[in-house]
Amino acid sequence: MQQNSEEGRRSSSALQAPSPREREEGEDIAIIGGGIIGICAATLLSEAGRSVTVFDRTGICEETSSGNAAALAFTDVLPLAHKGMVKQLPKWLADPLGPLTIPPAYLPKLLPWLIRFWRAGAPKHYQASLATQAGMMRLAEAEWMGLLDRSGTRPMLHEDGSLELYESEAEFRASLSGWAARERFGIGFRHVEGEEIAALQPGLAPRFVKGTFVPGWKTVADPKLLGKAVWAYAEKLGARFEHARVERIEADAKGATIVLADGTRRTAKKLLIAAGAWSHLLARNLGDRIPLETERGYNTTLPVSAFDVKRQLIFSGHGFVITPLETGVRVGGAVELGGIDRPPNFARSKAMLEKAKRFLPGLDPSGGREWMGYRPSLPDSLPVIGAARAPNVFYAFGHGHLGLTQAAATGRLIRDLILGQTPPLDLIPFRAQRF
Incomplete structure (x- = not known):
């Protein structure tokens, strides 16, 4: 666990234990x-009038969602497996502090995931993956704009x-096929150089020597503050938070049971597992084996006065x-495929800061x-969204x-x-059983 903030524990609803009746x-x-x-x-x-309780071991937006x-x-819209990563892997892996690293001791455990990732990058999967991501992004933008307005954020x-x-020039030319793919989905951009870059x-x-400006790209003031502000809106609608570590889950036709670390049990008519990098461990309780890996991301957040950065700069x-x-000013990214148990290697943060x-x-x-956080990643770059094998349980991880982009x-x-309504997207590409 990379954080254990007391601020999250002191949240206004964090210490509200359920009443005996509840x-x-x-x-x-x-x-x-x-x-x-x-x-x-x-x-x-x-917003739909349902009673919701969120369980988390630290607090609202206190872990990976706080530092992205x-x-x-x-x-x-380009799936990760199609961004040239497979071709770049040998060069990147040769640099232990480069854009992507795999601790040698972790490689045997990671190998099945890497094989799936390599297969996901095959040309025969490209158009389907691209269309799925493009559809998800259109929905994401519409839903986020509506939620920002309704929540006052x-x-x-x-x-x-x-x-x-x-x-x-070679690096720029290598990017052109990806920009052409975006253009097919109506994404605006323009290539710039010289004075335009400046x-x-x-x-x-x-x-x-070259750059690409994307006017439709958006950022938020601070991801942690945004998450907490959206949650404050949810609390006004009746949502509750319980600070608890979940050890195990069970499910049957009557509902789901959550077993907490202190041995107490909570029951629910419906259960959603949205625990990020730890979600697949809970899914195993229900018979779903999902090949989730953690892209450990690093960053350094400097004071506002560090530099007058006008917009997000992508290297x-x-x-x-x-x-x-x-x-x-947040400097970060890169990928370390190293699971959830290894200690952070902040030499990676320092290397990015030097660049x-x-x-x-x-x-x-x-x-x-x-800071270091765990990005929960699947080899085909698509999340799991849908029903579990067990009844009354759903996945979103x-x-x-x-994660921030597609959350709404x-x-x-x-x-x-959960409401039994027809979703606006075909969920077959996101089903847990696709693996």
């Missing part, structure tokens, strides 16, 4: 996971676009971004706060880099499933 009768809908996926699902279900790169990346949205940067981000090092060749937040200093020569690297869409899909 314990006897059970919950209407229980959600395991207080990250952005669980928060959005709870909010949309509460803050992007609402609705234009990021629209002022936390930044619509400054993004600037992806290339250090050579105008979009003053102070960049001259090493960047795809190096696997990291720089994001201007209201609470600081950031070269890319933005005026950057002040002092006063930073390092495995969003990889796109996932909440909508889960709400429709």
Whole structure:
């Protein structure tokens, strides 16, 4: 666990234990996971008039959802397996502090996932994966804009676009097929160079020969603050939070049972598992074996005064971004496929910060706060959204880099499933049983 914030424990609802009557009768809908996926699902279900209780071991938006790169990346429709990662793997793996690393001792355990990832990148899967992601992103944008308005959090949205940067003509040309794919789905962008790059981000090092500006790219003021603000709206609608570690779950035709670490049990008519990188461990209790891995992401958040960053800067060749937040300048990204038990390797954060200093020569690297989080990732880059093998249990996890981006869409899909309504997307590509 990378965080254990007392702030989350002191949340206004965190210490509200269920009344004796509620314990006897059970919950209407229980959600395991207080990250952005669980928060959005709870909010949309509460808007529909359902009684919802969220269980989490630390608090609302206190773990991985608190420290991400803050992007609402609705234009990021290319599945990870199709972004050239397979071709880049040998070069990246040769650098222990590069964009992607695998601790050697973890490689045998990871190998089955890597094989699935490699297969997912095959050309025969490309169009279907692209169309699925594009549909999910259209829904995500519509649902987020509506939820931001209803929750009063629209002022936390930044619509400054993004600037992806290339250090050579060869790197730029390698990106063109991906931009052509985005163009087919109506995603706007323009390639820039020279003075246009300088105008979009003053102070960049001259090493960047080309760039691509995406006006539709959005970020949020701070992902942790946004999650807590959306949750405050859900609380006003009646949603509740219980600070508890879940050890085991059971389910039958009557409902679901949650067994907590202290031995107490909670029952619910419906249960949603949205516990991020730990979700697949709970799914095993129900007979669903889901090949989830953790992309451990690192960042350093510098003071706001570190540099005047105008919009999110994307250094795809190096696997990291720089994001201007209201609470600081966040330098982070990269991937470490290393599971949930290994201690953090903050040398990775320092390596990205060193690169950031070269890319933005005026950057002040002092006063930073390092962080590591677990991105729950599936080999085909699509989350699991849908019904479990067991009755009355639903899954919403495995969003990889796109948890914040796709959270409101996932909440909508889960709400429709639990209410017995027809969801706006075909959920077959997201089913847990596809593996």
